[in-house]
């Protein structure tokens with residue numbers, strides 16, 4: 001009799017676990033694309049920090065990582081607002097365990113965490129920014145995006161998510177940067193803004209579990225008396241991918257086949273690909289940067305304007321640490337005309353017997369129209 005009861009109890013528990021797991025996997029399936037829609041954008045908003053904590057926060061476990069990472073949503077907030085600076089902070093990852101890293105598993109073990117959605121409390125003229133991590137090293141920030149959930153993507157029709165600023169692990173070596181004098185990114189008062197940060201904690205010799213990990217961005221604002229002379233710069237980010245515009249994690253990555261000395265992606269393209277941009281106005285690229293995964297065999301990212309190389313980003317190891325790489329971001333002065341076509345090519349090497357499915361090649365530029 002007792003055995004029967006135990007079996008019943010056990011069966012019941014298994015069913016519950018299966019249901020919970022199914023729901024959790026369904027809710028967390030989509031990695032980069034936030035669940036934010038117009039319906040849960042916030043109504044008129046004062047700029048006090050803790051107004052809108054938690055209901056728009058998400059933590060997303062990608063692929064095979066269902067380890068013991070936990071989330072504290074109470075920490076998310078627009079933590080500082082002044083005339084000179086606004087700081088947006090993500091929710092905290094209470095515990096970010098060390099995870100194994102095998103090239104070939106892509107983003108396994110990476111965790112994405114968002115801030116709440118905030119409305120710009122007044123017109124923002126953003127002239128510079130600093131990305132920060134709390135309780136982690138800079139390389140633990142795999143990438144971060146500040147985005148507008150109310151605007152369509154510039155690279156994919158029908159997807160609501162427009163990056164305003166972003167940074168990659170390999171560009172965090174210089175986590176603060178300013179646009180050249182006289183330029184700013186403009187965010188009108190009331191625009192919704194959200195910060196999304198992907199963390200990872202790959203196993204290395206000295207890696208340790210991390211606790212209360214957060215990402216934040218400081219937006220440096222132009223002083224009111226400078227605004228009349230400022231030119232608007234727009235951020236445009238392009239990405240190489242095997243699966244353009246699916247609206248999930250796959251849209252941002254490509255696979256490097258096994259046993260390839262030199263794999264180049266981007267040589268075949270059409271104008272609709274998210275790694276190709278046709279300028280509709282003449283103007284100038286004033287600042288730009290690249291992102292490739294040096295730790296997964298990424299070598300370089302080439303930027304072409306009308307099929308001529310204009311920037312050649314080589315990614316370099318910063319130290320002996322296997323995950324610390326550096327890809328340049330810096331001021332540029334590249335004039336373009338309406339109709340000019342800019343596109344990307346990334347080069348990876350993969351001597352191993354496993355394909356690398358999570359490779360990336362991204363380019364972000366600030367463009368000021370004439």
Ligand SMILES: [Cu+2]
Nearest residue numbers: 143168293360
């Ligand atoms: Cu990446």
